[in-house]
Amino acid sequence: MSIKSFFAYLLNLLNLFIKSLNRLPHPEEAQDTSKTVANTNIDSVIQDWFKNWKVPQKYHSYWKNNVCVHIFDTWPADVLNTYKEVLTVTPSFVVEIDGIRHLYSLASWFNKGVMAHEMAHNSYSYLSSDQKISFELAFNSVSGDDWIIKLRRLKSYMDKTNAMGLHVEGHAEIYRYRGEYMPASLKKFYPKLF
Ligand SMILES: [Zn+2]
Numbered sequence: 783m784s785i786k787s788f789f790a791y792l793l794n795l796l797n798l799f800i801k802s803l804n805r806l807p808h809p810e811e812a813q814d815t816s817k818t819v820a821n822t823n824i825d826s827v828i829q830d831w832f833k834n835w836k837v838p839q840k841y842h843s844y845w846k847n848n849v850c851v852h853i854f855d856t857w858p859a860d861v862l863n864t865y866k867e868v869l870t871v872t873p874s875f876v877v878e879i880d881g882i883r884h885l886y887s888l889a890s891w892f893n894k895g896v897m898a899h900e901m902a903h904n905s906y907s908y909l910s911s912d913q914k915i916s917f918e919l920a921f922n923s924v925s926g927d928d929w930i931i932k933l934r935r936l937k938s939y940m941d942k943t944n945a946m947g948l949h950v951e952g953h954a955e956i957y958r959y960r961g962e963y964m965p966a967s968l969k970k971f972y973p974k975l976f
Contacts, residue, residue, distance in 0.1 A: 806929070806959040808834065811893045813873075822889045824851050830894040831901065835961045841974045849904055850882060853889045861886060876903045883907065895958055901975070902957035906950060908973040914948055917971040921949055921956075924965050930956065 828851070832842055854861070857869060865886070868875050874887035874896045883904045887896060909917065924930045933952050956964050957972055969976045 807963050808895055808898065808959050808961055811895045813890050814893070815890050817889045817892065818855050819853055819889050822853060822892060824853065824892075827892055827894055827897055831897040834894055835898050835957075835975070837975060844974060845901065845904075848883060849876075849901070850884045852884060852886050853892050854886075855889055857888070874900055876900045878907065898961065899954045899958035902954035902972065903950070905957075905972050905975050906953050909971060913971065917953060917968070918948055920967050920971065921952060924967065927965065929959075930965070 828846065831837065832845075837845070862869065865875065865877070873891040874885070876883060876885050878884070885897075885900050885904075887900075906914075921930075921934060924934075933955060934949060936952075953971065956968060957975065962976070
């Protein structure tokens with residue numbers, strides 16, 4: 783057995799182990815109300831995401847240079863006014879302004895898992911409409927994975943604002959909770975993350 787196939791074998795065992803525990807490799811992190819803009823180091827949260835989600839080194843500078851991260855202790859009036867609707871459902875979100883991706887978050891919610899979720903949205907934005915449809919087909923045909931089957935049944939994960947009813951949130955949650963342990967058939971729908 784070569785070293786490479788030995789590691790593939792180990793990885794497979796690990797995958798089975800995680801599945802058998804029915805546990806997600808990147809569990810939810812609670813809000814941390816002690817975190818403020820003053821005591822939060824944005825770069826170290828980004829590094830934490832890079833490290834824990836094994837973001838390939840070759841994309842690190844891309845993500846650091848192409849996403850502007852903004853954190854706040856409480857939402858300023860202009861952000862509140864502009865993103866009223868989205869802020870009723872989430873403490874973190876991404877938007878594209880003049881071709882630049884921006885991530886907004888309350889400091890108390892700004893952690894590596896939230897970072898992973900929002901960065902999956904950024905990655906999704908690079909898919910063409912055809913690729914989004916292909917993701918949908920691949921996502922809907924994953925079998926034997928209870929967590930994903932449950933996820934795609936949740937109406938809340940269907941993007942209601944998307945006329946095509948695509949699982950935009952499902953796409954982000956798979957990356958956020960599974961990372962590299964997601965089904966191999968889905969990884970190609972995560973540009974610059976694998
Ligand atoms: Zn989301």
